Amino acid sequence: MDDMITPPTVPDAQGRFGPYGGRYVPETLMHALRQLAEQYDAARSDPEFQKQLDYYFEHYVGRPSPLYFAERLTKEAGGARIFLKREDLNHTGAHKINNCIGQALLTKRMGKPRIIAETGAGQHGVATATAAALFGFKCQVYMGAEDVRRQKLNVFKMRAMGTDVIPVESGSRTLRDAINEAMRDWMATVENTHYIIGSVVGPHPFPMMVRDFQSVIGKETKKQCHDQIGRLPDVVVACVGGGSNSAGIFYPFVGDASVELVGVEAGGRGSAEGEHASTLTFGKPGVLHGSMSYVLQTADGQTADVHSVSAGLDYPGVGPEHAHWKDTKRVHYTHVNDADALDGFSLCSKLEGILPALETAHAIVEGMRIASQRSHNDVVVICFSGRGDKDCFEVARLLGQEIDD
Numbered sequence: 001m002d003d004m005i006t007p008p009t010v011p012d013a014q015g016r017f018g019p020y021g022g023r024y025v026p027e028t029l030m031h032a033l034r035q036l037a038e039q040y041d042a043a044r045s046d047p048e049f050q051k052q053l054d055y056y057f058e059h060y061v062g063r064p065s066p067l068y069f070a071e072r073l074t075k076e077a078g079g080a081r082i083f084l085k086r087e088d089l090n091h092t093g094a095h096k097i098n099n100c101i102g103q104a105l106l107t108k109r110m111g112k113p114r115i116i117a118e119t120g121a122g123q124h125g126v127a128t129a130t131a132a133a134l135f136g137f138k139c140q141v142y143m144g145a146e147d148v149r150r151q152k153l154n155v156f157k158m159r160a161m162g163t164d165v166i167p168v169e170s171g172s173r174t175l176r177d178a179i180n181e182a183m184r185d186w187m188a189t190v191e192n193t194h195y196i197i198g199s200v201v202g203p204h205p206f207p208m209m210v211r212d213f214q215s216v217i218g219k220e221t222k223k224q225c226h227d228q229i230g231r232l233p234d235v236v237v238a239c240v241g242g243g244s245n246s247a248g249i250f251y252p253f254v255g256d257a258s259v260e261l262v263g264v265e266a267g268g269r270g271s272a273e274g275e276h277a278s279t280l281t282f283g284k285p286g287v288l289h290g291s292m293s294y295v296l297q298t299a300d301g302q303t304a305d306v307h308s309v310s311a312g313l314d315y316p317g318v319g320p321e322h323a324h325w326k327d328t329k330r331v332h333y334t335h336v337n338d339a340d341a342l343d344g345f346s347l348c349s350k351l352e353g354i355l356p357a358l359e360t361a362h363a364i365v366e367g368m369r370i371a372s373q374r375s376h377n378d379v380v381v382i383c384f385s386g387r388g389d390k391d392c393f394e395v396a397r398l399l400g401q402e403i404d405d
Contacts, residue, residue, distance in 0.1 A: 011321075015204020015291075018327065020320035023203040025290045032190040037205040039110050044212065049105065056101045057216065060134070061091050063098075065217075067224035067381070072351040073364070077371040080234065080378035084354075085221050085249060087385050094357065094386030095217060095245045096127035100196060102213035104131035107194040114138040114193045118182040120147050120175030120241070121312030121359065122154025123386055124198030129163035131196075139163040142181040144174040147311045150394050172305050175241075175315050179289050199242025200319030203290030207319050214248025221381060222252055229379055235260045237367040238383035239359045240333065241277070241312050243319035245385040254330060263322065264366040266308035267335035273298065277306040279318040280326050280333040288317040294326070309338035309398065310358035310391075336362040344368075345388060345395060355388030358395070 015021045015037075023033055043049040057063040066089065070082045087095040100117075107115055115137045119125030125141040132139035141158055145167040148155055158165050171177035186195040200207045200214075218236075225233050236253055238246035240263040253259045268276030276282070279294050286295035288303060296304040296316040308314040325331040336344070344361035347368075348354055356364055360383075367382040374380070388395070396403045 011204060011208050015208065017321045017324035019285070020292050020323040021204055021207060022292050023290060024287045024292065025203050026187060028187050029190065029203070032186070033203055033205070035110070040106060040205055040209050043106055043109060049109070052105055053102055056105070057098070061097050061101060062089065063216065064220045064224070065089050067221060067228060070352055073348065073368060074371065076347070076351055077368040080371040080374035080376065080380045082367060082371050083233070083379060083381045084384040085217060085381055087217060087245065087383065088354070088357070088360070088387035092123065092127050092130050093389060094123040094127070095214060095248060096124045096198060097130065098216055098248070099198065099210050099213040099244060100124070100127040100131040103194070103196045103209070104135050104137070107137065108135055110194065112192055112194045114189070115196050116140050116142070116182055116185050116193055117196045117198060118142045118175065118178040119198065120144070120178065120315065121310065121357070122147065122151035122158070122390055123312065123357070125163070125165070126154050126157050128196050128198070129158040129161040132163060133161040140166060140185070142166050142168055142178040142185070144168050144172070144178045146173040147175065147178070150311050151390055152393065154390050174311070176303065183289065199244040200247045200321060201242045201289055201291065201293070201317060207291065207321055210244050211247040211251055211321060214244050215251045217245065217248040217383065218250060218252030221249060225379070225381070232256055232259050233379040233381040234258070234374065235262060235370055235378070235380045236383070237262045237264065237363050237370065237380060239264045239313065239363040239385060240280070240318060240322060241266070241315050241359065242317070243322045245383050247319055247321060249383040250325070250331060254325070261331040262366060262370065263331050263333045264362045265333060265335040266310060266313035266362060267337035268307040268309070269338055274305040275307055276335065277308045277314045277316065278335040279316060280322065281335055283318070285323070291320050293320040293323040294318055309341055310362065312357070312359040313362065334366060336365045340365045342395065342398060345391070349388070355392070356384065357386035357388050358391045360385045
């Protein structure tokens, strides 16, 4: 039997992971959050809800996603065997659909006719639009104007499925500002609207709920490792923005002492304020979007500007459970810069014939670094969180190439 350590953290009744998490929201939202927590608590123990979720995971999303031995990346790294947990093969091309199907089923259970969401890279927006079309909800998605520019293919997809995409021009015009607008909408429409938060952030019960829906990734990975290599992996690596794909793959392994867990943030252009999105490396505890966690802050305590080549990682906060894992040293967090992430995109594409999302490319780079320093007997699993179709225009622009519109 694998060595066990402290069991996986679950939030307490106030939604706290150690000192992190909680609910820091206006009173107008407290009733909705309490209702959501009650409904989710009832749903998670309802066999019929789980049966529905499993049905859509298998027949609509396409789960289980494969655990693929990346032979050429392994050879290039020259050390441990590298396996990719292929979330890019899910319907819509990323892990985001897991959470959206779960929350859409919960919205249906609550009898609300409208859903809203925020999106950065667009994959959560596409997944939300997909779930809205599937279940017949009205849907609006808030998206920073800069991300609308960077992710125009995903904007088209959302609109094609009947979702209203609202560009946000305030602030840095990216994910942080999209979340602010979505929160304002929810406060005004909470009686008939559910807000599908796309990551393990926000007020309780969102960090727990999103983690639980995404933990299908780690549960499958454990089973597949036992089936394919006869044991658990030595290292699991995933990129971290808000932190949902990483929480999803890490959570089922948290109690396994033999498995090293590594989260990879966006190193951007450097360590100066506003040049990166490495919250767990450079941030400090603070409140953002309804919960206490690590936050990138200016000298006077305001939320700092951030940057990443990846639209899905340029967020100045991180999920509260990640903050707890950092403090308890259960997960090691590091960062990869823009230039290396672009190299990782190209390398994976050329060696494996798989275009990674730029978010995923950060994890590819760190996973290969780790593999290069370990024995061939070791196994490194990388959460391949999404495919790179959405990033082709931006990568081409950054590499000085042209793609005809």
